[in-house]
Structure formats: structure tokens, C-alpha cells
Amino acid sequence: MSADGLPEKFDVIVHPAAELRGELRAQPSKNYTTRYLLAAALAEGESRVVGVATSEDAGAMLRCLEDWGAGVELVGGDAVIRGFGSSPRSGVTLNPGNAGAVARFLMGVAALTTGTAFVTDYPDSLGRRPQGDLLEALSRLGARVQSRDGMFPLSISGPVRGGVVEVSAERSSQYASALMFLGPLLPDGLELRLTGDIKSHAPLRQTLDTLAAFGVQASASDDLSRISIPGGQAFRAGRVLVPGDYPGSAAILAAAVTRPGEVRLSNLREQDLQGEREAVAVLREMGADIVRDGDVLTVRGGRPLHAVTRDGDGFTDAVQALTGAAALADGTTTWENVYTLRLKECDRISDTRRELQRLGLTVTETQNSLTVTGTPSLAGGVTADGHGDHRMIMLLTVLGLSAQAPIRITGAHHIRKSYPMFFRHLETLGARFEYPEATRA
Ligand SMILES: O=C(O)C1=C[C@@H](OP(=O)(O)O)[C@@H](O)[C@H](O)C1
Ligand SMILES: C=C(OP(=O)(O)O)C(=O)O
Numbered sequence: 001m002s003a004d005g006l007p008e009k010f011d012v013i014v015h016p017a018a019e020l021r022g023e024l025r026a027q028p029s030k031n032y033t034t035r036y037l038l039a040a041a042l043a044e045g046e047s048r049v050v051g052v053a054t055s056e057d058a059g060a061m062l063r064c065l066e067d068w069g070a071g072v073e074l075v076g077g078d079a080v081i082r083g084f085g086s087s088p089r090s091g092v093t094l095n096p097g098n099a100g101a102v103a104r105f106l107m108g109v110a111a112l113t114t115g116t117a118f119v120t121d122y123p124d125s126l127g128r129r130p131q132g133d134l135l136e137a138l139s140r141l142g143a144r145v146q147s148r149d150g151m152f153p154l155s156i157s158g159p160v161r162g163g164v165v166e167v168s169a170e171r172s173s174q175y176a177s178a179l180m181f182l183g184p185l186l187p188d189g190l191e192l193r194l195t196g197d198i199k200s201h202a203p204l205r206q207t208l209d210t211l212a213a214f215g216v217q218a219s220a221s222d223d224l225s226r227i228s229i230p231g232g233q234a235f236r237a238g239r240v241l242v243p244g245d246y247p248g249s250a251a252i253l254a255a256a257v258t259r260p261g262e263v264r265l266s267n268l269r270e271q272d273l274q275g276e277r278e279a280v281a282v283l284r285e286m287g288a289d290i291v292r293d294g295d296v297l298t299v300r301g302g303r304p305l306h307a308v309t310r311d312g313d314g315f316t317d318a319v320q321a322l323t324g325a326a327a328l329a330d331g332t333t334t335w336e337n338v339y340t341l342r343l344k345e346c347d348r349i350s351d352t353r354r355e356l357q358r359l360g361l362t363v364t365e366t367q368n369s370l371t372v373t374g375t376p377s378l379a380g381g382v383t384a385d386g387h388g389d390h391r392m393i394m395l396l397t398v399l400g401l402s403a404q405a406p407i408r409i410t411g412a413h414h415i416r417k418s419y420p421m422f423f424r425h426l427e428t429l430g431a432r433f434e435y436p437e438a439t440r441a
Pocket of ligand 2: 030098099100101102317344345391418
């Protein structure tokens with residue numbers, strides 16, 4: 001049994017919920033947890049990351065940092081990290097599980113070592129995600145890199161001195177973020193030139209924010225195409241507080257707006273760099289009743305929703321959750337500029353189209369967009385494939401709560417990648433789930 005009290009591997013049967021009612025505290029942010037833990041390890045001395053996420057991705061970061069020589073202690077809900085500064089151990093093999101951001105950030109830092117190997121026990125997910133743009137930038141800096149066609153397994157050997165380097169930001173922002181963690185510890189720093197149509201600006205700003213929280217100097221042009229990081233700096237050990245998680249909370253909000261009832265969700269600060277904060281505005285634009293009082297959002301659910309057309313790149317990790325609301329709204333919703341969704345844990349455009357069509361919805365896709373026509377009455381009564389993707393599982397759960405008959409989602413344990421208490425949280429609001437043995441690995 002895991003901390004959530006659920007079997008190691010399970011499918012979930014989502015029962016229709018008459019209403020959702022109650023209060024929840026948003027879980028700790030995935031993206032700040034991974035950043036703060038890494039920055040703490042890059043500092044010398046002891047840091048305390050207060051209220052860390054307990055997800056598999058957080059666990060992957062902790063495991064890899066420990067393998068690299070950091071001291072890691074979990075005290076209550078906090079992580080106490082004794083950093084290795086600019087000297088992670090060389091000759092280590094790291095396994096970041098299925099965590100893309102964790103993998104990429106560590107790949108950047110690996111250029112501080114004289115050799116680090118990377119493997120994954122998720123060859124069909126992380127193992128298929130592209131790493132070539134980051135490997136190219138590292139090799140232009142003088143690192144030796146080896147990979148299987150730009151994918152895992154791979155290895156990176158430094159040291160490198162730094163300087164001016166181009167990195168493509170067209171497929172993922174994580175490559176540039178990775179170099180931003182590396183830059184301050186290099187003798188010559190880094191002058192980053194982000195090339196292509198830059199995607200996911202919000203996480204890049206979260207990385208800049210993290211550097212500042214650890215006393216590292218960096219400056220960036222307004223459009224983030226140039227990021228300048230002086231060399232020879234140190235990350236300053238300290239105490240940081242992880243804010244609430246908007247991407248996971250977007251799924252709770254989508255569930256709450258599509259069922260009658262009233263849900264209060266706390267720990268979601270208004271001033272926050274997480275792009276998925278925009279989910280609140282998108283749901284309001286769709287007609288949802290969401291009121292903010294400080295860090296608390298109150299949703300009065302069950303109002304009629306209508307379709308929207310939005311550029312989804314500003315809130316990539318909330319697009320799946322918002323697709324749940326769109327599938328139950330009046331009209332046809334399009335998410336534009338979402339090509340990078342194809343490069344996540346699954347192809348979140350084609351795989352989503354297939355799963356929604358299986359549920360009887362009208363869905364179309366282009367290379368760069370996803371369009372779904374909502375229905376007032378979803379039959380349910382089918383088994384849907386979770387595609388080993390936590391955000392697909394969240395989307396299908398939102399739909400199951402509103403369907404006429406239960407929906408079974410295969411491989412639902414993959415929810416633990418980012419939101420281990422997702423089903424438990426919804427249960428406290430009145431949702432009902434069954435957890436039969438998994439029919440998907
Ligand atoms: O920097 C980060 O922590 C992340 C950046 C985003 O990825 P992309 O930059 O690949 O869009 C996001 O989807 C991911 O969940 C986390
Ligand atoms: C895509 C995601 O994560 P990562 O890229 O870190 O694997 C996500 O959290 O939805």
C-alpha cells in the first residue's frame with residue numbers, strides 16, 4: 001500500500017457524482033518543488049524546503065539528488081537538504097523515473113560532473129520524449145554527450161566553462177531552464193539565446209524566480225529570448241516555502257464547476273508565476289462562478305458553461321483539465337498553439353482525441369490544436385485508457401463524475417506522478433471511486 005492507501009497499481013471506476021461539496025487545501029506545487037529541491041542541492045550547507053510535494057516526480061528528484069551526494073531528510077512535510085554545491089558526484093547513474101522536468105534539469109547540471117548516466121524505467125513515456133535540443137546545447141558548450149537518437153538512455157560528461165550558447169525553446173522550456181540552473185556555477189556563466197518560437201514562458205519565469213530565491217543573479221529580456229547568468233556564483237542555502245499547485249488544482253476546479261455543489265479550495269495565491277493560474281480566468285470566461293478571497297477560491301458549481309477559443313501555451317498543464325470542462329460545455333472549444341502537448345507523457349492531442357471519441361464526443365485535431373464539441377449528456381459506461389498520463393487521468397475523471405454511467409480508467413495509479421491524493425481529495429468532496437486491479441501497466 002502507498003501513502004494514499006491505494007494498491008500499487010489500479011484502475012479506477014469513476015461513479016457519477018450528484019454534487020461536489022466541501023473544502024480542500026491545494027497540494028504543494030510540482031514545479032516549485034522540483035526547482036527548490038534542486039537549487040537547495042546546488043547550495044552548500046543546509047536548506048529547508050517547507051511543504052514539499054509527495055508525488056513521484058518529487059520523489060524522483062530527491063532520489064537523484066541523494067545519488068549525487070546530497071543529504072536528504074524528510075521532516076514532517078518538509079525536505080531538509082544538505083547540498084553538494086557545484087560538485088555533484090561523478091560516475092553515477094540517475095533514474096528520474098517518468099519526470100520530464102526533473103530529467104532535463106539534472107541533465108543540465110550533469111555538465112558539472114566528469115560523467116553522469118541517465119536511465120529511465122519508463123521507456124515508453126520519458127524514454128520517447130526528445131532530449132536532443134538540450135544535448136546539442138550542452139555539446140556546443142563542450143560537454144561530451146551520448147544518447148539513443150537524442151533520447152534516453154544517455155550520458156553527459158563535463159566539465160564545461162560556459163559562454164554564449166543557443167538553445168531551442170520550441171519543443172520545451174525545460175532545456176533552457178536546465179541551463180539556467182547550470183550557468184551560475186560555471187566559471188564563465190551563460191549567455192543564453194533561446195531560439196525558435198519560445199514555448200512555456202511561465203516555467204522559465206519560475207526558474208528565474210527560483211534562482212533569485214537562492215541568491216543567484218540573472219537577467220532576462222522581456223521576451224525571454226536572452227537570459228544572462230554571470231558565472232562563478234553560489235546558490236545560497238536557506239528556507240523556502242512551496243506554494244500551492246495550480247495544474248493539479250485546475251482539475252479540481254474543472255470537476256467543481258461541472259457538478260452542482262460548492263467547493264472551497266485554499267492555498268492558491270493570487271500573485272503566482274504558475275501559468276496554470278489562468279485556468280481560473282478561462283473557467284470564468286466559460287461561465288463558471290468562481291470567487292476569490294485571498295488565497296481561497298470558492299466555486300459554486302453546476303452553472304451552464306459555454307465554449308471558448310484560447311491559446312493554451314500559457315497554461316499547458318491545465319489544458320487537459322480544461323478540456324474536461326469544455327467537453328461538458330455548450331459549443332465548440334479550441335485550444336490553439338498546443339503542439340508541445342504531443343511531447344508530454346503521452347500525445348495529449350491525438351490520444352485525447354481518441355479517448356474523447358471513445359466517449360462519444362466530437363473532437364478534431366491539427367498539428368497545433370485540439371477542438372472539442374461539448375455535450376450536455378455524456379453516456380459513460382465505457383473503459384477509457386489513461387495512457388499512463390496523470391493529466392489524461394484527471395481529464396477522464398472530470399468526465400466520469402458527470403457521465404450517466406460509470407467510466408473505468410485504466411492504469412489510474414499514474415496519477416501519483418503529480419497528484420497522489422487526487423482521488424482521495426475528490427472523495428472528501430463526495431465523489432465515489434472503486435479501485436480494481438490495474439489492467440494497464
Ligand atoms: O519547467 C517545468 O517544471 C515544466 C515545464 C512545462 O514543460 P514544457 O516546457 O516542456 O512545456 C510543463 O509542462 C511541465 O509540467 C513542467
Ligand atoms: C508534462 C508534465 O511534466 P514533465 O514534463 O515534468 O514530465 C506535467 O506535469 O504535465
